[in-house]
Amino acid sequence: MENFVVIGLKYNGKNVKRRTSGFAKEFLEENKESNCIYCNCELNAENATADHIIPISDGGNNCQVNLVVCCQDCNNERGNMDFSTFISIKKNTRYKRDFI
Numbered sequence: 001m002e003n004f005v006v007i008g009l010k011y012n013g014k015n016v017k018r019r020t021s022g023f024a025k026e027f028l029e030e031n032k033e034s035n036c037i038y039c040n041c042e043l044n045a046e047n048a049t050a051d052h053i054i055p056i057s058d059g060g061n062n063c064q065v066n067l068v069v070c071c072q073d074c075n076n077e078r079g080n081m082d083f084s085t086f087i088s089i090k091k092n093t094r095y096k097r098d099f100i
């Protein structure tokens, strides 16, 4: 996997009330031919979702810096799993699938 920097944001106060539903759509409009950050599948208007790096349940907020765009399947699969744990699981799966 390419090197990348992840910035998650934890908010120690009242959570920012911002809807995340439009985030994936806006992201796709600005970044055409994007891929899922976890499984690398191609993203489109149907499968793209916004995922929280730090889950809301763990004190994460809806700021853009806490959001990544991934496919619906990965979003469901991750649930509230830690971001770095999940991405390393997916990375291993991906490499196995690609090279074995």
Ligand SMILES: [Zn+2]
Binding pocket: 036, 037, 038, 039, 040, 041, 070, 071, 072, 073, 074, 075
């Ligand atoms: Zn995915």
